Amino acid sequence: MRAKVDPKFCMGDRNCNLVCPEVFRYDENTLMSTVIQDPVPKHLEDKVQKAAFECGAKAISIEE
Numbered sequence: 263m264r265a266k267v268d269p270k271f272c273m274g275d276r277n278c279n280l281v282c283p284e285v286f287r288y289d290e291n292t293l294m295s296t297v298i299q300d301p302v303p304k305h306l307e308d309k310v311q312k313a314a315f316e317c318g319a320k321a322i323s324i325e326e
């Protein structure tokens with residue numbers, strides 16, 4: 263699995279970082295989240311799915 267954050271849509275509410283900090287890092291300078299593990303490790307796939315589902319801005323896309 264691969265995950266991406268689209269900076270055009272990220273509104274920086276940090277939700278993904280709270281759900282799965284192992285994959286989504288919040289950048290205090292840009293006020294946006296970025297993906298720091300690509301591909302996503304198997305054991306974190308469920309958490310990444312949850313983070314994407316809970317992203318109100320729909321900024322997270324997932325490729326299986």
Ligand code: SF4
Nearest residue numbers: 272273275276278317
């Ligand atoms: S949950 Fe979505 S909008 Fe919020 S910081 Fe993460 S990618 Fe950005």
